Structure formats: C-alpha cells, structure tokens
Amino acid sequence: METALRLGQRRHVEKRPKRGRIFLKRFFQTLSCVFVFFAVSYSVFWCLDPAHFPISSVRFVGERKFLSQQELQEVIFAEVKTGFFGLKVSSLQHHLLSLPWIKQVDVRKVWPDQLVIHFEEHKPAAFWGDSGTISDMGALFYPELSKLNAELPKLQGPDGRASSVWQQYLVMERALAPLNLTITHLTLAPRGAWHLQLSNGITVILGTNDILMRLQRFVHAYEKQLHARQNEIAYVDLRYTSGMAIGWGTS
Numbered sequence: 007m008e009t010a011l012r013l014g015q016r017r018h019v020e021k022r023p024k025r026g027r028i029f030l031k032r033f034f035q036t037l038s039c040v041f042v043f044f045a046v047s048y049s050v051f052w053c054l055d056p057a058h059f060p061i062s063s064v065r066f067v068g069e070r071k072f073l074s075q076q077e078l079q080e081v082i083f084a085e086v087k088t089g090f091f092g093l094k095v096s097s098l099q100h101h102l103l104s105l106p107w108i109k110q111v112d113v114r115k116v117w118p119d120q121l122v123i124h125f126e127e128h129k130p131a132a133f134w135g136d137s138g139t140i141s142d143m144g145a146l147f148y149p150e151l152s153k154l155n156a157e158l159p160k161l162q163g164p165d166g167r168a169s170s171v172w173q174q175y176l177v178m179e180r181a182l183a184p185l186n187l188t189i190t191h192l193t194l195a196p197r198g199a200w201h202l203q204l205s206n207g208i209t210v211i212l213g214t215n216d217i218l219m220r221l222q223r224f225v226h227a228y229e230k231q232l233h234a235r236q237n238e239i240a241y242v243d244l245r246y247t248s249g250m251a252i253g254w255g256t257s
Contacts, residue, residue, distance in 0.1 A: 060090070061086040069127065073107045086121060099112070102123070106149040108126075128141040129143075134161050138168065139151070144173065159190055184225065188205045200213070206236050208240070239255065241253040
C-alpha cells in the first residue's frame with residue numbers, strides 16, 4: 007500500500023470554543039433573565055400594593071335623587087381598597103349596576119389617585135305589582151318603594167309583560183288626554199283582558215279584543231253624555247260589538 011503525502015499542504019483544524027466559555031455565557035444569560043423576571047415581578051407587586059398607590063378621591067358625575075350615600079359607599083369602598091392599579095373597573099361597574107336605582111354607569115381611573123364615576127338613575131314612572139317599579143323607559147326594577155311618590159299609576163300583569171303593559175298605558179293615556187283624565191290603575195289579566203281605573207274613580211272594562219277602538223268609543227261617549235254624570239258612574243263595560251253597559255253607583 008502506498009501513501010502519498012503532498013508537501014506544503016496545511017491541514018485545516020476546526021477551532022472549537024472552550025467549554026468553560028460556553029458555560030459562562032449561558033450562565034450569565036440565565037442569570038440576566040432571572041434578574042429581569044424578579045425585577046418585573048417586584049415592580050408589579052409594588053405597584054399593586056394599595057399602600058403605594060391608594061385611591062384618594064372619588065368624584066360622582068350625575069344627579070342623585072334616590073341613591074343613598076350608604077349604598078354607594080358600601081360598593082365603592084369594597085373595591086377601592088385594592089388601590090389604583092389593583093382596582094378592576096369592570097368589577098366595580100358590575101357591582102354598581104346591581105344597585106336597583108342605577109340605570110347606567112361608567113367608571114374611569116384618573117392618574118394618580120382619582121376615581122370618576124358617571125351615573126344615571128332610573129326615573130320611576132309607575133308601580134308594577136306589589137314590589138316592582140317601571141321606569142320612564144319601560145325598564146322593570148325593584149327599589150325601596152317607600153322612596154316613591156304614592157300617586158304614581160299602578161300597573162299589573164303577568165310576569166314578563168311589564169314593558170308591554172307600560173307601552174299600552176302610554177297609548178291609553180294619549181287617548182284619554184282630551185278628557186283631562188289619567189289612569190290610576192291598569193291591569194292585564196292572565197287571559198289577556200284589560201281594565202283600568204281613571205282619576206275620577208270610574209272603572210273601564212275593555213276585554214281582550216279591539217282595545218283601542220273600545221277605548222275611543224268610551225272617549226266619545228264621555229264627551230257627549232257621560233261627563234255630566236261621572237260622579238254617578240261606577241264602571242263602564244265596553245265588551246260589546248257596539249254600545250256599552252254602565253254600572254251606576256252612589257253620587
């Protein structure tokens with residue numbers, strides 16, 4: 007076997023980094039990552055500490071007529087104790103909306119220590135059943151009834167029908183406007199029959215069909231004949247194709 011060796015040709019030897027250098031490089035990289043992690047974590051926890059960034063003032067923007075100061079304080083104080091950065095705006099808004107009188111609310115944090123709360127209360131327009139209240143927008147809510155005007159109209163009907171009964175009430179009120187009469191009680195029976203009581207004490211029975219047409223019939227009859235004897239009338243029953251039945255009371 008012959009072996010040829012070329013003179014003058016240099017052998018290429020690949021240089022490899024020393025293991026010690028690789029280890030040190032990786033060690034310092036890991037150490038840097040750990041340092042950054044702990045620095046960021048410490049900063050976060052420091053900021054979340056209520057003692058460092060407390061909520062110092064709460065400003066309300068809105069007309070407060072029915073909401074009590076105590077109701078607001080109980081909800082807000084439970085949330086603001088977490089501090090400026092710890093406070094969850096969505097959570098506070100959710101709890102404020104759970105208050106019966108709150109219609110809508112918007113909570114904003116203002117650096118460095120302020121909370122601004124824009125709110126709007128429901129405007130009560132009628133009683134619903136024994137414990138509910140209907141707002142001027144037809145929303146059903148359940149506030150403390152002792153705060154309400156006892157002269158608000160009283161509406162009643164099946165569960166889930168508060169909004170539709172309210173809309174019917176508004177339509178009937180417009181129809182009765184020429185008579186200078188208002189509705190004090192409006193009831194929708196479970197089977198769909200309507201009857202109402204007017205501010206002069208007369209009960210109007212409308213039944214289930216052609217409600218507005220029957221009410222207009224009452225309006226025309228009242229303007230022409232019934233007005234003069236309104237103090238003698240107990241009820242007017244309009245559940246007839248034409249005409250009506252009148253129940254007479256004592257004057």
